[in-house]
Amino acid sequence: MILPGxxxxxxxxxxxxxxxxxxxxxxxxxxxxxxxxxxxxLRVTPxxxxxxxxxxxxxxxxxxxxxxxxEKRRHAWAVGHLAHLLGDPGQVPWWFPFKQYEFxxxxxxxxxxxxxxxxxxxxxSLALETLLLILALLCPRAYPIARRHExxxxxxxxxxx
Numbered sequence: 443m444i445l446p447g448x449x450x451x452x453x454x455x456x457x458x459x460x461x462x463x464x465x466x467x468x469x470x471x472x473x474x475x476x477x478x479x480x481x482x483x484l485r486v487t488p489x490x491x492x493x494x495x496x497x498x499x500x501x502x503x504x505x506x507x508x509x510x511x512x513e514k515r516r517h518a519w520a521v522g523h524l525a526h527l528l529g530d531p532g533q534v535p536w537w538f539p540f541k542q543y544e545f546x547x548x549x550x551x552x553x554x555x556x557x558x559x560x561x562x563x564x565x566x567s568l569a570l571e572t573l574l575l576i577l578a579l580l581c582p583r584a585y586p587i588a589r590r591h592e593x594x595x596x597x598x599x600x601x602x603x
Contacts, residue, residue: 443529447571448474451525453578461518465511469522472503475531481548489545491530492556496538500524546597 473494474565481489493499500523508516527534535543549557558564568573 443526443531444568444571445471445474446568446575447529448526450571450575450578451529452522452564453575454500455521455525457578459521461521462515464520465507465515466522466525469503469507469519470526472523473499478554482554483549485548485550488548489535490548491534492545493538495527496535498537498539500527511534545558 448470449467452470453463455461455466456463476491476494477487477492478490479523481490481492487493494503504516504520504525507519511519527536532544535541535545561569
């Protein structure tokens with residue numbers, strides 16, 4: 443998944459779970475910003491899916507955001523970052539650095555951009571993810587899960603239920 447798809451998933455999470463949208467979007471974009479920046483721009487890591495594409499990276503970043511921004515931001519961050527990982531097809535190094543992974547050789551920035559946007563398959567993915575983003579932006583507000591629980595007599599966030 444690339445930029446439009448990750449943003450669309452963050453918007454859907456916002457509408458469904460009533461979490462902070464800006465935090466969700468930042469968390470959904472962070473793994474690629476860090477890992478792809480380190481691999482394809484600075485060329486210091488072997489892959490565009492590295493430490494921030496792992497469960498330890500998810501946990502560390504979620505805890506750090508929680509310390510800085512509080513529980514609500516931590517929760518939104520954890521959901522957004524995890525949504526990113528679940529949205530990425532193919533190999534995700536879930537347990538890095540605790541498990542060995544075979545990482546493909548890092549591409550240069552121009553090679554990465556050609557692979558991401560210059561092939562027919564990449565252009566189809568971009569078109570589909572852009573359509574998903576348009577749907578996320580245009581669809582009416584989803585019936586949030588929290589509201590469903592309240593309709594069944596459960597009080598969300600009260601500790602009762």
